[in-house]
């Protein structure tokens with residue numbers, strides 16, 4: 142058994158020497174990526190869900206029609222969506238410093254990641270909720286449900302599957318964005334690949350990083366599909 | 376009782392304003408089945424939606440059981456809505472909830488315990504005949520079953536009124552009939568007032584006590600079903616009758632010069648229409664005996680609206696001119712509508 146493991150490690154040394162020579166750095170990168178994605182994703186999920194719901198219900202014909210609120214949010218979401226993430230990263234430095242006290246490292250990356258993700262996720266939620274049939278909402282209204290009840294018992298409940306799909310896409314997207322967070326010293330897998338794989342031309346590092354990302358994305362996708370499937374009664 | 380007073384609803388779109396409902400006055404009595412019939416776009420849906428204020432009328436008042444809904448604050452209105460059930464053409468069930476959960480939806484904040492809710496749900500399932508579908512999801516049901524669930528859900532809070540917007544329009548004829556029977560049953564058993572919106576004459580015939588005919592947002596004719604359909608005043612009402620009656624086919628036959636309708640000199644085609652509920656006399660044999668004419672029934676379409684026959688007969692009568700005139704006068708005197716459709720008496 143141990144023999145087999147040693148043989149395997151020797152083989153890895155041969156196959157991916159530049160990775161095996163820095164396992165700790167590699168694992169820290171993974172941890173940094175997961176931390177960034179986890180925290181920023183968690184915050185973005187709550188904010189995006191709330192904003193997506195608000196946009197949906199305040200829209201013309203919505204259950205709480207408020208045109209000023211709708212148009213303000215709509216413009217804001219569009220505005221932030223049109224800024225490339227790398228610019229957002231730089232542009233938000235003062236704000237980041239003000240909110241979390243530091244603009245670098247994993248902490249410094251959270252704020253821009255949230256800003257980069259929330260608008261996208263808001264649109265995903267909006268699209269998910271738009272799948273809820275207008276007639277079903279009306280049926281709820283005809284049974285005396287108020288706007289809040291409709292949000293929780295109709296919109297959100299009916300679109301668990303669609304929201305899960307939106308969340309999966311957003312999470313995968315977020316992993317992509319987190320790769321750029323190296324620019325503010327947050328590390329992560331993207332930074333690991335650039336620093337060693339690209340700058341030092343250690344190709345095996347690049348490949349291993351890519352494989353790791355593929356693996357993470359797949360886990361998220363499979364998990365997302367599973368939830369979406371158990372909630373689909375179409 | 377539902378009273379609509381000068382109810383109007385207009386929709387403002389970018390270019391223009393559409394008056395979907397214009398100045399409608401209606402009184403629907405407690406316990407009756409009231410039909411509103413009209414072709415697509417007549418404003419029927421908009422009108423029923425004005426009753427529970429899913430659509431807020433731009434003018435007029437909606438009064439239900441003495442309470443003016445149009446004057447209620449939002450919270451009160453929501454409470455009142457629990458006592459006005461509504462079902463839809465597309466059923467509008469919650470796809471993510473089982474049948475039982477759909478039915479229990481409106482009971483959530485009713486103050487009932489979990490157990491009472493479960494009991495009530497089962498009771499409602501029994502009422503609509505779906506005891507065995509409790510755990511099914513809507514996607515696993517047929518259209519008729521879905522509508523039964525929708526009916527059960529609409530009845531959960533014991534409403535006094537049930538609004539049905541084209542509730543049978545996406546069902547096949549047989550299922551339509553079973554749903555209509557169920558509605559009539561509920562009307563009798565629970566004494567619930569039912570308002571039925573439809574573009575199908577058959578629906579009105581089957582279950583309605585009174586009917587309003589709607590065209591361009593206005594109610595153009597209204598009354599108990601028999602009088603409206605026995606003696607329609609408006610062309611549109613006649614059009615509806617024609618959709619289920621064969622009598623109008625005669626015009627097509629005459630136009631195509633069918634052998635059935637080809638007349639010999641001295642003959643004419645007349646159409647008899649029952650205008651009163653008490654027609655049980657032997658009309659045809661009486662006129663042929665009393666006036667010495669031949670009456671050949673070529674076409675007939677009589678059906679029963681409740682317990683009254685409606686429809687008529689198409690006859691070819693032959694005989695002496697004055698005898699025919701006499702027979703027609705006699706029929707008219709009996710309050711039978713007589714219309715001479717084609718006349719060859721002048722022909723030599």
Ligand SMILES: Nc1ncnc2c1ncn2[C@@H]1O[C@H](COP(=O)(O)OP(=O)(O)OP(=O)(O)O)[C@@H](O)[C@H]1O
Nearest residue numbers: 386393395413414415416417418419420421422574
């Ligand atoms: N929300 C709306 N905005 C603008 N116009 C509307 C709206 N709802 C209905 N209308 C218009 O009002 C008119 C009446 O519509 P309504 O749906 O009440 O007709 P209907 O008699 O129910 O027809 P159908 O049998 O096709 O359901 C139509 O001309 C329709 O285009």
Ligand SMILES: [Mg+2]
Nearest residue numbers: 419420421541
């Ligand atoms: Mg309609």
